[in-house]
Amino acid sequence: MADLDDIQEVRKAGKLFYPEIKQQTPGFFLKGSGNYDWGMKNRLSQIFNPLTGNTLMLAFDHGYFQGPTTGLERVDLSVMPLEPYCDTLMLTRGILRSIVPGSTQRSIALRASSGPSILKEMSNEVLALDIQECIRLNASCLAVQVFIGGEFETQSVDNLSRMINLGNQYGIPVMAVTAVGKDMARDARYFRLASRICAELGAHIVKTYYIEDGFDTISSSCPVPIVIAGGKKIPELDALRMARNALDQGANGVDMGRNIFQSENPVAMIQAVRAVVHEAASAEAGYEIYLKKCGGRK
Numbered sequence: 001m002a003d004l005d006d007i008q009e010v011r012k013a014g015k016l017f018y019p020e021i022k023q024q025t026p027g028f029f030l031k032g033s034g035n036y037d038w039g040m041k042n043r044l045s046q047i048f049n050p051l052t053g054n055t056l057m058l059a060f061d062h063g064y065f066q067g068p069t070t071g072l073e074r075v076d077l078s079v080m081p082l083e084p085y086c087d088t089l090m091l092t093r094g095i096l097r098s099i100v101p102g103s104t105q106r107s108i109a110l111r112a113s114s115g116p117s118i119l120k121e122m123s124n125e126v127l128a129l130d131i132q133e134c135i136r137l138n139a140s141c142l143a144v145q146v147f148i149g150g151e152f153e154t155q156s157v158d159n160l161s162r163m164i165n166l167g168n169q170y171g172i173p174v175m176a177v178t179a180v181g182k183d184m185a186r187d188a189r190y191f192r193l194a195s196r197i198c199a200e201l202g203a204h205i206v207k208t209y210y211i212e213d214g215f216d217t218i219s220s221s222c223p224v225p226i227v228i229a230g231g232k233k234i235p236e237l238d239a240l241r242m243a244r245n246a247l248d249q250g251a252n253g254v255d256m257g258r259n260i261f262q263s264e265n266p267v268a269m270i271q272a273v274r275a276v277v278h279e280a281a282s283a284e285a286g287y288e289i290y291l292k293k294c295g296g297r298k
């Protein structure tokens, strides 16, 4: 039986996480991904730009449990103008088939788990797609929600493991999305635990949240690439600072939704985020881009 002390705050022991020393990945540009087969590496390269090592995923899958939430009432009008500026569209198959042109050059991160709406216990998810459907839709990545510490934790871990088994058969990466229950602490200890469990289970990408204190220990103790969700809408400069800090502390990109599509000027905001993700722009430089692209209108 593992001792609970093992997941206690470990900074006290000094530099155990070595966030200043990058993990080596012989033969491939992406963290922890050097031993995969060709198809898996190629799909990961459609998500993460091999030149920068980073990705700008645009997340707009929220409707699978929230319906037409703010900013996503008309995906065709609000999100499609953002499509040229991202690397990857993260969405459900329903929106993919009904709204996104088959001619898109963006890679697809397909929401592969589903379950209760916001009206019920959200951790009670199941797998939503079979692997043939994922192949038919040319997915570059499959996203499965994992509720570590949640009521249906084991079920969500099983969802992840089964999708990884299927993805590995066909060379399709699986992104584990760490979901935090309403009453859980959003701290480094929790996100280290959740992210590492997902990676140990075989997730090829882990999506988690940025936190101010100790994010570098989350990214350094997770042996595969981490992308951060944007979370609730915050002021544009703060969102750009969050992205910059996460990248500086070991993340390989963002999977951002509300802080882009709920911005006062989403097209300007996504270009600012892009500069931060792919051009090493500071948050302030990104904000200048945002203001400029707004053309005086925020």
Ligand code: R5P
Pocket (backbone or CB within 6 Å): 059, 060, 061, 062, 090, 177, 229, 230, 231, 232, 255, 256, 257, 258, 259
């Ligand atoms: C949440 O369950 C969805 O997977 C979203 O894709 C995720 O939360 C990222 O979106 P946001 O940046 O709005 O948090």
